[in-house]
Amino acid sequence: MTATEVEQTALFVYGVVRADAEVPEIPGVAGAVIHTVAHDEVMAVVGDVDVSRPVVRKADLQAYQQVLDRLAVSGPVVPVRFGTALPDATSVIDVLLADRPDLVELLDALEGRSQMTLRARYVEDVVLAEVVADDPVIRDLNERTRGLPEEASWADRIRLGELVARAVDRRRQDDAADLLDTVLPLAVEHRTLRGAGLDHVVEVALLVDHDRREELEQTLEAYAEAVHERIRLRLVGPLAPYDFVGTT
Known part of the structure; x- marks a missing residue:
């Protein structure tokens, strides 16, 4: 050299x-x-x-x-x-x-611990069907705009989109809270990460003791089985603790 x-x-x-x-x-x-x-x-x-x-x-x-x-x-x-x-x-x-x-x-x-990152996403068609079925106003607007030309139903379509977004957001808050209630007791610390998209439920970084990782995985397997028709879970790790060390 x-x-x-x-x-x-x-x-x-x-x-x-x-x-x-x-x-x-x-x-x-x-x-x-x-x-x-x-x-x-x-x-x-x-x-x-x-x-x-x-x-x-x-x-x-x-x-x-x-x-x-x-x-x-x-x-x-x-x-x-x-x-x-x-x-x-x-x-x-x-x-x-x-x-x-x-x-x-x-x-x-960080001794004896690692990061596990959990992502939850809706099966989009399923959650949309849920909000249409559960809300009579959304259901009525959906039926009214179906088959109409865009220019003839523009205002209704905008309102429908806004109502659906709000309804999904309410479900997201409830579903995210339920999932976090299940997993957070198994973590030492957590960081909620930013997510995007209509199908986004929650993304969270978990700092987990090595001796509780198997319990976390088994808990999430059971949870995923119970919600698999409407929510998909993905657990990634063990990882380095990227979200728990600031900007060293």
């Missing part, structure tokens, strides 16, 4: 782990094998990147997440904001690791 090449290289930072953590030699962003920069009780997991290559590709984000999720399997990890790159090991220590007792506290709080 030439001096010019060294000057063009920076350290992409994935996250922070304990200084005694076992870090596997796995590829990260741009295929570069990860390594570490240690300081006192903690160390940063990093990888070499070419500074002339923007780290913005979908594959880069996937590689970043794969590294962190792999680290989370064997011990606590504090993810660092995606895209963070520093010039060298000294900069990593000075900017990220030095005088950071909060990192040790975070790692202690």
